[in-house]
Amino acid sequence: MTASNMTSMQRTLTALGHQEPDRVPLFLLTTLHGAREMNLSIEDYFSRSENVIEGQVRLLKKYRSDCLYPFFYASIETEAWGGTTLFLPDGPPLCGAPIVRKADDIDHLASPSVLESAGLVRVLETIEALKAMVGDTVPIIGVAISPFSLPIMQMGFHAYIELLYEQPERFERLMALNEAFTVSWANAQLAAGATAICYFDPMSSPTNIPRDLYLRTGQQVAKRTIGRINGPTATHMASGRSLSILSDIADTGTAVVGVSAMEDLAELKFAAHGRVSLLGNLNGIEMRRWTAEQAQFEVKRAIAKAGRSGGFILSDNHGEIPWQVPDQVLLAIADAVDQWGRYPLNWIEDFAMALTA
Numbered sequence: 001m002t003a004s005n006m007t008s009m010q011r012t013l014t015a016l017g018h019q020e021p022d023r024v025p026l027f028l029l030t031t032l033h034g035a036r037e038m039n040l041s042i043e044d045y046f047s048r049s050e051n052v053i054e055g056q057v058r059l060l061k062k063y064r065s066d067c068l069y070p071f072f073y074a075s076i077e078t079e080a081w082g083g084t085t086l087f088l089p090d091g092p093p094l095c096g097a098p099i100v101r102k103a104d105d106i107d108h109l110a111s112p113s114v115l116e117s118a119g120l121v122r123v124l125e126t127i128e129a130l131k132a133m134v135g136d137t138v139p140i141i142g143v144a145i146s147p148f149s150l151p152i153m154q155m156g157f158h159a160y161i162e163l164l165y166e167q168p169e170r171f172e173r174l175m176a177l178n179e180a181f182t183v184s185w186a187n188a189q190l191a192a193g194a195t196a197i198c199y200f201d202p203m204s205s206p207t208n209i210p211r212d213l214y215l216r217t218g219q220q221v222a223k224r225t226i227g228r229i230n231g232p233t234a235t236h237m238a239s240g241r242s243l244s245i246l247s248d249i250a251d252t253g254t255a256v257v258g259v260s261a262m263e264d265l266a267e268l269k270f271a272a273h274g275r276v277s278l279l280g281n282l283n284g285i286e287m288r289r290w291t292a293e294q295a296q297f298e299v300k301r302a303i304a305k306a307g308r309s310g311g312f313i314l315s316d317n318h319g320e321i322p323w324q325v326p327d328q329v330l331l332a333i334a335d336a337v338d339q340w341g342r343y344p345l346n347w348i349e350d351f352a353m354a355l356t357a
Helices: 008-016 035-038 051-065 077-080 101-106 118-134 149-154 157-166 168-193 211-216 218-226 245-250 264-272 290-306 327-341 349-354
Strands: 142-145 196-200 233-236 255-260 277-282 312-316
Touching: 008 118, 008 312, 008 349, 035 051, 035 101, 051 118, 051 196, 051 327, 077 118, 077 149, 101 157, 101 168, 118 168, 149 157, 149 168, 157 168, 168 196, 168 218, 196 218, 211 218, 211 245, 218 233, 233 327, 245 255, 264 290, 277 290, 290 312, 290 327, 312 349
Parallel strands: 142 196, 196 233, 233 255, 255 277, 277 312
Antiparallel strands: none
16 A cells, blocks of 8 residues: 555545655534534534434545544533533534532532443444444544543533542542543443543643643543543643643643644654654635635644644644634635645745745
8 A cells, every 4th residue: 555545544544654655634623514404403413313424424425534433422421421402503503501500419410321321322322323324434533521621511610620629539420420421431432433532631730730730630631530531642732722732731641632732743853752643734714714825824834833844734723623614714724734734845935834834
């Protein structure tokens, strides 16, 4: 197999091995756009696995991404705990009322069974069908919210911060319950055919908590959880910063870190030291207003900063591209990767000189 005809899986694995494949892998993490392709409301689209299967297949072909992303929406996990979801016409579904209304509710919680949740079963059906279609040619990325970040949806951010600082015993009980759930949910996705798990952990970001607190809490949770997941993980900060804790995240055993548009890719690549690969960091919010020319420039800039020597997958910075990002921008990103992402990246020096001129 020569570098010029790599499959998406081969291209991705080569990059994650810190080598240069035929071109930079592109992970366009589109979820809501599948509803538009199917001419369905967001709520109707996610109501049946068949819709998401068809939507992901169409998006893969249309945008020429290097992965399938059968993520439905974050609150599908809290639905398993008895929570509800609020559907919007033009944005990601939101969590309903917290399932933990007061701290002592934690004393009576029990981890739910994955297979008893209709929403989670729909996700598993989607993964199984996509795996049957693509085999080992395209990575299928499952998603699990980290046990440390899940309480943001279970009880709300303010109440969770109070719990974290003021009630350590209840915090530890909640982590034990969440860890059991997250491990079960991640492993069910891997068993269904997912290639890897995106471990969303924005609470651990220094955007939200100081490093010393992360080392005592979120990092320990991640070490315990990731160690029990039966496949590779990519830890994603969901737009949060990671530079100051990048080596700490690497210590959890994760293979990839999803990084923020608020930080410089060249600095992140240097800090990674080949221990983890980087996923990012195109600004999904700004992407809504890009022209095709801006899209090409941002792609070139990201590749110039992090593309050499592998260890880099081009993606957005949040882990989900907003509904408002138009097709022409996503197609321009794919075109720019095809034009400028092919190794060897001999154009980088001229591009860097033009930026500083």
